[in-house]
Amino acid sequence: MTTPAPHFYGLGAEFSSASSLMTAAEKVRDSGFRKWDVYSPFPIHGMDAAMGFSRSRVSFFSLIGGITGLTTAFILIYYTSALNYPLIVQGKPYFALEPSMPVFFELTVLLTAFGTIIGLLLLTLMPRLHHPVFNWDRFKRVSDDGFFIVLEAADPRFEKGASRRFLEELGGSHITEIFQDAEPQPHPARAEAQGHA
Amino acid sequence: MRADNPASQAAFLRASEYLDRKPLVSGKRSLAWITDHVCRIVEQPAPVWWWVATILTGALAALTPAMLTYLVATGVGVWGLNAPVAWAWDITNFVFWIGIGHAGTLISAILFLTRQKWRTSINRSAEAMTIFAVICAGIFPAFHVGRIWFAWWLFPIPNANAIWQNFRSPLLWDVFAVSTYFTVSLIFWYLGLIPDLASLRDRAKTRLRQMAYGLLSLGWRGSNRQWTHYEKAYLILAGISTPLVLSVHSVVSFDFATSIVPGWHTTIFPPYFVAGAIFGGFAMVLTLLIPFRELYGLHDLVTDKHIDNMCKITLLTGSLVGYAYAMEFFIAWYSGNPYELYAFINRATGPYWWAYWAMITCNVVAPQLFWFKTCRQNPWVVLAIVMFPNTGMWFERFVIIVTSIHRDFLPSSWGYFSPTWVDITLFIGTIGLFVFLFLLFVRFLPMITMFEVKNVTPEADPHHENGHETHGHPSPSPAARAHA
Numbered sequence: 286m287t288t289p290a291p292h293f294y295g296l297g298a299e300f301s302s303a304s305s306l307m308t309a310a311e312k313v314r315d316s317g318f319r320k321w322d323v324y325s326p327f328p329i330h331g332m333d334a335a336m337g338f339s340r341s342r343v344s345f346f347s348l349i350g351g352i353t354g355l356t357t358a359f360i361l362i363y364y365t366s367a368l369n370y371p372l373i374v375q376g377k378p379y380f381a382l383e384p385s386m387p388v389f390f391e392l393t394v395l396l397t398a399f400g401t402i403i404g405l406l407l408l409t410l411m412p413r414l415h416h417p418v419f420n421w422d423r424f425k426r427v428s429d430d431g432f433f434i435v436l437e438a439a440d441p442r443f444e445k446g447a448s449r450r451f452l453e454e455l456g457g458s459h460i461t462e463i464f465q466d467a468e469p470q471p472h473p474a475r476a477e478a479q480g481h482a
Numbered sequence: 483m484r485a486d487n488p489a490s491q492a493a494f495l496r497a498s499e500y501l502d503r504k505p506l507v508s509g510k511r512s513l514a515w516i517t518d519h520v521c522r523i524v525e526q527p528a529p530v531w532w533w534v535a536t537i538l539t540g541a542l543a544a545l546t547p548a549m550l551t552y553l554v555a556t557g558v559g560v561w562g563l564n565a566p567v568a569w570a571w572d573i574t575n576f577v578f579w580i581g582i583g584h585a586g587t588l589i590s591a592i593l594f595l596t597r598q599k600w601r602t603s604i605n606r607s608a609e610a611m612t613i614f615a616v617i618c619a620g621i622f623p624a625f626h627v628g629r630i631w632f633a634w635w636l637f638p639i640p641n642a643n644a645i646w647q648n649f650r651s652p653l654l655w656d657v658f659a660v661s662t663y664f665t666v667s668l669i670f671w672y673l674g675l676i677p678d679l680a681s682l683r684d685r686a687k688t689r690l691r692q693m694a695y696g697l698l699s700l701g702w703r704g705s706n707r708q709w710t711h712y713e714k715a716y717l718i719l720a721g722i723s724t725p726l727v728l729s730v731h732s733v734v735s736f737d738f739a740t741s742i743v744p745g746w747h748t749t750i751f752p753p754y755f756v757a758g759a760i761f762g763g764f765a766m767v768l769t770l771l772i773p774f775r776e777l778y779g780l781h782d783l784v785t786d787k788h789i790d791n792m793c794k795i796t797l798l799t800g801s802l803v804g805y806a807y808a809m810e811f812f813i814a815w816y817s818g819n820p821y822e823l824y825a826f827i828n829r830a831t832g833p834y835w836w837a838y839w840a841m842i843t844c845n846v847v848a849p850q851l852f853w854f855k856t857c858r859q860n861p862w863v864v865l866a867i868v869m870f871p872n873t874g875m876w877f878e879r880f881v882i883i884v885t886s887i888h889r890d891f892l893p894s895s896w897g898y899f900s901p902t903w904v905d906i907t908l909f910i911g912t913i914g915l916f917v918f919l920f921l922l923f924v925r926f927l928p929m930i931t932m933f934e935v936k937n938v939t940p941e942a943d944p945h946h947e948n949g950h951e952t953h954g955h956p957s958p959s960p961a962a963r964a965h966a
Contacts, residue, residue, distance in 0.1 A: 322707050324706070326932075326933060329944055330942075341711045341713070347722075366649050370645050375650070387658065391729070394726050395662040397722050405715040412701050418703055428517070
């Protein structure tokens with residue numbers, strides 16, 4: 286293991302299509318890399334398996350949200366209608382399940398949605414203002430039609446020369462060193478990226 | 483299956499050509515073309531028609547706060563409603579607008595769960611429409627309470643009277659249903675926007691745009707570690723929005739159905755209201771999308787197939803609504819309840835007969851034209867036809883609400899409702915507000931979900947390239963299992 290300069294983030298490579306990206310991802314997975322990622326303009330069906338991911342845990346947060354919502358609704362209705370100020374309205378019971386159902390349902394849905402969005406933000410570490418990959422000019426195409434793999438220098442298997450060769454073997458092009466901070470050298474790539482649009 | 487003789491082969495070819503699915507993005511467009519074509523709407527200087535339309539509808543939208551200010555300053559008596567018609571245009575407009583929203587959620591959630599891929603190019607604008615429609619809807623019940631400064635009593639906040647909201651009342655259920663619907667629709671819409679906002683950020687030429695879209699896209703970078711959670715979150719939101727959209731209009735219908743008013747007290751209301759909401763909503767989606775598709779040249783993304791599909795849904799739901807009208811009438815007779823029967827005969831032949839027959843013509847008769855392919859294929863004919871449901875669904879709510887209460891059980895409490903100029907101007911104001919917000923939306927946000935449209939192109943299929951399936955089922959490696 287080499288010790289790269291502290292501001293060095295990793296090596297990025299561009300791929301020509303979703304299918305070549307997926308083939309490459311499978312090989313990176315099989316080589317045992319842990320700190321790496323695949324970037325694409327849209328979610329690619331089967332990429333989770335190609336990267337060796339297990340199921341997303343967002344649903345856990347949704348469940349917590351849903352349970353909280355239902356509990357809140359129950360406590361809210363029961364406390365206000367039957368405990369704190371019981372009031373006979375139209376001869377109906379203070380508390381009954383039937384008229385409580387709509388509010389039970391709505392608050393369950395509402396807090397499930399909150400749970401889901403909180404879970405998503407926590408698991409994807411969003412929002413964040415910056416990320417080293419944004420220092421790579423070609424990376425702007427990720428939200429257009431670019432497909433990328435970035436191997437992080439922090440991975441124990443990372444070794445600058447060998448990893449570069451590995452990305453080349455996988456069929457990656459425009460292999461670029463990505464840095465943590467602002468770009469250390471002026472960019473010929475910038476003109477290229479703009480010429481693309 | 484195929485026989486060897488040439489005649490049956492020719493027949494087979496004809497049949498397969500006929501059955502062949504049309505591509506969802508026509509013209510074999512590339513991924514970059516999709517990004518460019520959608521982002522251009524936001525990036526290029528606004529066309530003249532946009533300024534004209536925005537200023538015009540903005541002026542109309544200004545009527546909304548003007549009328550509301552006048553209402554609050556003067557009193558709720560400036561509206562035409564009075565005993566016995568205590569619910570009139572305000573509640574009609576509320577139900578009308580909230581119903582419009584339902585098509586957006588149907589497209590974004592129900593069509594997503596049923597894997598209807600054609601939804602991808604229309605869901606963004608339909609969801610935006612939902613949000614703007616719910617905003618317009620919320621105005622009416624809030625001001626209908628009369629003393630708007632006490633509107634916070636709708637929410638369970640401890641107050642000086644020390645009493646709580648009545649959770650046994652459908653009106654309170656409505657507060658929860660509508661506010662949940664608005665919030666969840668907004669979250670769902672924003673979630674869908676994040677990757678596309680990142681596209682706008684990455685293409686931004688000015689610092690301001692880069693900052694604005696950069697902050698809004700929350701640092702999205704399209705990494706698969708993000709996509710995996712993103713897709714799950716999207717699926718869950720679609721899953722909960724599906725029963726939610728069905729519940730909202732059901733709860734709205736409870737406002738009427740749980741009363742004892744003849745004409746309101748019917749068990750058919752929840753499904754009937756939901757079908758009507760989807761019907762009116764799809765008509766509004768078509769009304770908005772056909773002109774914008776023309777103005778921005780989006781024919782390859784919002785194809786004739788999309789319009790055709792939406793026409794078919796309009797036909798289906800319009801016919802469901804027609805069935806509900808017939809069934810209501812039948813039950814009114816079959817129930818043997820003279821008040822119930824009178825309420826319905828009064829609807830069709832009483833002083834509001836014109837509203838009833840406008841409703842039948844617009845909602846039941848007009849959509850039947852969509853049985854004909856020629857009607858579904860010409861967008862301008864479609865646009866003309868959907869104007870009928872747009873009008874008819876407003877009349878439906880007016881008929882249900884006003885005709886049922888204008889003749890109470892005793893003839894001494896009979897009345898006739900006529901709107902005042904404030905009623906009319908306020909309604910026009912909300913139409914202006916709705917279109918104004920939509921115009922702002924198409925100007926500042928991507929009106930087509932780029933990443934989802936890209937996902938339904940052939941290029942997005944990881945087995946597409948080279949034609950052979952080299953990695954049809956990527957098997958998890960030992961390393962991957964170790965991760966799990």
